[in-house]
Amino acid sequence: MTPAVLAALVGAALVGLGLYGLIVHPHPLRKLLAFNLVGSGAFLVFGMVARRGAAAGLAFDPVPQAMVITGIVVAFAASALAVALVLRLFATSGRVDLDPRVWTRPDDDSSTS
Amino acid sequence: MIDGAETTQGGDLLVLAVLLPVAGIIFSFVLGGRYAERVSICLAPLGLVLACAVAAAVAHAGKPLAYAIGGLPPPLGIALRADGISATMLVAVAIIVSAAFLYARAKFDTPERIKETRSALTFWILLQAVWAGLTIIVLGGDLFSLYVALEVMTFAAVPLVCIDGRPETLVAALRYLLFALVGSICYLLGVALFYGSYGTLDIALLAQKAGPNLVVWVAASLMTAGLLAKTALFPLHLWLPPAHANAPAAASAVLSGLVVKGSFFLTLRIWFFILPTLPAVGPSTVLGLLGSAAILVGSALALRQPRLKLLIAYSTVAQIGYLFLVFPLATGAHVWSTIGWSAGVMQVLAHAFAKAAMFFSAGLLAESLGHDQIGRLKGAARALPLTFVTLGLGGLSLMGLPPSGGFSAKWLMLRASVASGQWIWSAPVLVGGLLAAGYVYRILTPALGDGEITLKSPPQRGREVIALALVLIALALGFMPPGFFDFIEIGRPLAAGRPA
Numbered sequence: 295m296t297p298a299v300l301a302a303l304v305g306a307a308l309v310g311l312g313l314y315g316l317i318v319h320p321h322p323l324r325k326l327l328a329f330n331l332v333g334s335g336a337f338l339v340f341g342m343v344a345r346r347g348a349a350a351g352l353a354f355d356p357v358p359q360a361m362v363i364t365g366i367v368v369a370f371a372a373s374a375l376a377v378a379l380v381l382r383l384f385a386t387s388g389r390v391d392l393d394p395r396v397w398t399r400p401d402d403d404s405s406t407s
Numbered sequence: 408m409i410d411g412a413e414t415t416q417g418g419d420l421l422v423l424a425v426l427l428p429v430a431g432i433i434f435s436f437v438l439g440g441r442y443a444e445r446v447s448i449c450l451a452p453l454g455l456v457l458a459c460a461v462a463a464a465v466a467h468a469g470k471p472l473a474y475a476i477g478g479l480p481p482p483l484g485i486a487l488r489a490d491g492i493s494a495t496m497l498v499a500v501a502i503i504v505s506a507a508f509l510y511a512r513a514k515f516d517t518p519e520r521i522k523e524t525r526s527a528l529t530f531w532i533l534l535q536a537v538w539a540g541l542t543i544i545v546l547g548g549d550l551f552s553l554y555v556a557l558e559v560m561t562f563a564a565v566p567l568v569c570i571d572g573r574p575e576t577l578v579a580a581l582r583y584l585l586f587a588l589v590g591s592i593c594y595l596l597g598v599a600l601f602y603g604s605y606g607t608l609d610i611a612l613l614a615q616k617a618g619p620n621l622v623v624w625v626a627a628s629l630m631t632a633g634l635l636a637k638t639a640l641f642p643l644h645l646w647l648p649p650a651h652a653n654a655p656a657a658a659s660a661v662l663s664g665l666v667v668k669g670s671f672f673l674t675l676r677i678w679f680f681i682l683p684t685l686p687a688v689g690p691s692t693v694l695g696l697l698g699s700a701a702i703l704v705g706s707a708l709a710l711r712q713p714r715l716k717l718l719i720a721y722s723t724v725a726q727i728g729y730l731f732l733v734f735p736l737a738t739g740a741h742v743w744s745t746i747g748w749s750a751g752v753m754q755v756l757a758h759a760f761a762k763a764a765m766f767f768s769a770g771l772l773a774e775s776l777g778h779d780q781i782g783r784l785k786g787a788a789r790a791l792p793l794t795f796v797t798l799g800l801g802g803l804s805l806m807g808l809p810p811s812g813g814f815s816a817k818w819l820m821l822r823a824s825v826a827s828g829q830w831i832w833s834a835p836v837l838v839g840g841l842l843a844a845g846y847v848y849r850i851l852t853p854a855l856g857d858g859e860i861t862l863k864s865p866p867q868r869g870r871e872v873i874a875l876a877l878v879l880i881a882l883a884l885g886f887m888p889p890g891f892f893d894f895i896e897i898g899r900p901l902a903a904g905r906p907a
Contacts, residue, residue: 322581329588336596343603361551368558372588379581387574
């Protein structure tokens with residue numbers, strides 16, 4: 295087993311663990327952490343799988359590395375946005391719960407615009 | 408020489424179309440405050456003119472436009488491309504975004520005497536960002552740029568949901584974001600597999616190289632699953648109704664009419680442009696079944712909603728289901744697949760215009776009545792006649808009654824299912840139409856009945872006319888000349904199966 299294959303397998307395992315956490319845990323912060331685990335796994339797999347894509351026969355292909363860096367920036371932005379939403383939710387309502395039933399009042403009379 | 412790799416005549420228009428909304432975002436940031444609104448309103452007509460110019464150039468050339476960024480053609484560089492369907496989408500996006508800008512002025516206006524608000528600035532910038540993301544999605548020629556565009560669109564759409572900051576809107580936005588994030592990671596894994604196998608992500612190059620092997624199947628499945636989460640196809644639709652029903656009406660219209668179509672458009676790109684030759688009977692049957700389930704479940708839930716905006720949002724879930732019938736009805740190079748393709752594009756357009764108009768009307772209704780409870784609408788049509796005309800005509804298109812774009816779409820779907828011998832797909836189309844009639848009557852029957860209604864604020868003619876104009880476009884789609892259906896075939900691989 296070469297190091298590359300090992301790294302790719304670790305990446306795949308991270309994706310699996312992250313997906314499990316994402317589905318099982320109800321709390322949004324835990325879901326966010328699980329998403330980051332999936333993301334790290336995906337970036338690892340991307341780096342390893344796409345390395346073989348050096349069409350010109352070079353030992354390394356810089357394009358997938360650039361893509362992974364872009365992906366990391368996107369995932370970071372997403373995490374920041376999610377944390378901001380969670381913080382704002384806690385600040386306005388005092389609790390953090392994703393279950394929609396918690397938020398529907400019995401006689402929902404709220405006006406919307 | 409690869410077709411569509413070099414810059415063609417008129418390719419510069421594509422760059423301008425992408426740069427325009429992005430420039431708008433930057434100007435809005437730099438000028439700040441009350442200028443964001445003016446920048447948006449000034450750029451929208453320019454965007455519409457550019458979109459029409461792109462469509463005219465594609466129609467004139469009879470083949471896709473392309474622009475190689477920086478003069479580097481793929482596989483080294485990145486290309487922008489506009490074929491028939493992307494030019495059509497570009498025009499639709501420009502029209503609906505312009506209408507949303509005009510409609511939103513009443514709520515997010517920032518005249519000189521009023522203090523600037525953060526929510527107004529955010530709203531204008533985010534709506535321009537959604538516009539920018541959608542533009543890159545329809546014009547992008549490379550799977551990774553499309554990923555970035557998809558994220559730009561999502562990160563702009565999520566805060567639009569919770570712009571008024573109520574806790575339930577924040578929860579809706581958070582759920583939307585989590586679904587979207589899982590979707591984008593699945594998409595990215597598929598991109599990695601494509602790059603690993605073929606060393607390129609350019610759509611035209613991949614279309615030549617990709618064949619039916621295990622890696623392609625896994626990559627396509629991952630990307631499709633991710634995009635389904637973003638498109639809110641049943642059973643991944645759970646995030647959509649609260650998100651779309653809680654956003655401000657101008658944002659709901661764009662989210663429901665356009666944003667879900669962005670990720671659907673990428674699904675079309677994968678199956679009809681990269682992998683058109685794949686023997687995809689199995690996957691397209693699965694997508695068709697999920698679509699049928701979405702039609703039934705979405706319509707049935709719409710029948711039970713207490714609030715008008717929630718009803719319209721569940722109707723979106725159902726109408727998204729129709730979109731996915733395009734997969735069994737248009738896959739392959741058959742004579743009938745052209746009909747299926749026309750049906751799918753027509754459904755995208757008809758739903759976009761009709762649904763945007765209905766959300767606009769629902770917003771006006773909620774502002775005038777102070778609520779949008781369907782049970783308390785008795786006699787409301789007398790107080791707000793124009794709003795209910797718009798709701799009724801939009802409903803006409805959703806049901807698929809002539810003359811409307813919705814009727815054309817459903818009629819073409821029925822014709823394709825009969826011509827292809829796949830009778831089974833006509834069942835969800837017909838049942839969905841009946842259920843849609845049910846939920847539209849739920850709105851109209853009490854409103855047209857007797858009852859005393861006190862208006863909190865008088866009806867706003869100008870905004871009612873904007874909604875009416877959109878719904879009239881949805882009806883006019885029913886009268887599209889045959890030339891339009893030739894136009895949307897431009898650049899589609901396997902379009903050769905057309906009847907002469």
